[in-house]
Amino acid sequence: AQKVTQAQTEISVVEKEDVTLDCVYETRDTTYYLFWYKQPPSGELVFLIRRNSFDEQNEISGRYSWNFQKSTSSFNFTITASQVVDSAVYFCALRAIIQGAQKLVFGQGTRLTINP
Amino acid sequence: DTEVTQTPKHLVMGMTNKKSLKCEQHMGHRAMYWYKQKAKKPPELMFVYSYEKLSINESVPSRFSPECPNSSLLNLHLHALQPEDSALYLCASSQASGRAHEQFFGPGTRLTVL
Numbered sequence: 600a601q602k603v604t605q606a607q608t609e610i611s612v613v614e615k616e617d618v619t620l621d622c623v624y625e626t627r628d629t630t631y632y633l634f635w636y637k638q639p640p641s642g643e644l645v646f647l648i649r650r651n652s653f654d655e656q657n658e659i660s661g662r663y664s665w666n667f668q669k670s671t672s673s674f675n676f677t678i679t680a681s682q683v684v685d686s687a688v689y690f691c692a693l694r695a696i697i698q699g700a701q702k703l704v705f706g707q708g709t710r711l712t713i714n715p
Numbered sequence: 716d717t718e719v720t721q722t723p724k725h726l727v728m729g730m731t732n733k734k735s736l737k738c739e740q741h742m743g744h745r746a747m748y749w750y751k752q753k754a755k756k757p758p759e760l761m762f763v764y765s766y767e768k769l770s771i772n773e774s775v776p777s778r779f780s781p782e783c784p785n786s787s788l789l790n791l792h793l794h795a796l797q798p799e800d801s802a803l804y805l806c807a808s809s810q811a812s813g814r815a816h817e818q819f820f821g822p823g824t825r826l827t828v829l
Binding site: 636641643703706707708 | 809
């Protein structure tokens with residue numbers, strides 16, 4: 600069975616600090632896909648990144664970076680020089696295929712608060 | 716245009732009412748999804764439509780009835796709901812259901828059942 604664990608329920612930091620959100624996944628699939636989504640207070644989930652299991656290169660997009668490590672089944676997300684606008688709930692998700700259709704298995708989410 | 720729209724934004728209904736939620740996308744996506752999200756919880760998948768056919772029903776009670784009139788529209792018909800059905804209902808779409816394409820989400824409808 601697929602499972603995603605985000606052990607950090609809430610994180611609070613001061614603006615400009617770096618912060619890392621942890622994500623640990625479980626799957627028996629040899630090919631799998633991981634996602635990160637951001638959910639600001641407005642409610643809409645915003646897609647941030649998709650990573651497949653055969654590409655272990657880390658990725659950087661501006662202040663965001665992702666560290667994918669198959670050996671530890673982790674896909675961690677780091678925000679550098681955090682800003683107040685980064686305050687949101689962040690979800691890590693794993694793709695599962697059921698009856699030929701895609702389903703996202705979400706972690707419980709990490710609520711990130713950036714204080715000015 | 717990577718936008719999924721949902722109407723209404725907010726809905727308050729009684730347990731005997733019938734109402735509908737609407738979702739629309741114009742990205743040419745062929746898979747559409749309904750999720751339910753309770754406060755401080757992750758989204759829970761309810762239904763998946765792939766090429767306008769229902770492909771996943773996650774054992775959702777029959778008081779929720781999905782409909783996909785065409786590839787751009789997805790409706791969720793509500794009837795005889797319970798107060799515990801109050802939640803944020805999110806619609807999403809993706810290029811194709813069987814592939815690992817990212818899902819794009821709408822802003823959601825906040826539903827309150829009295």
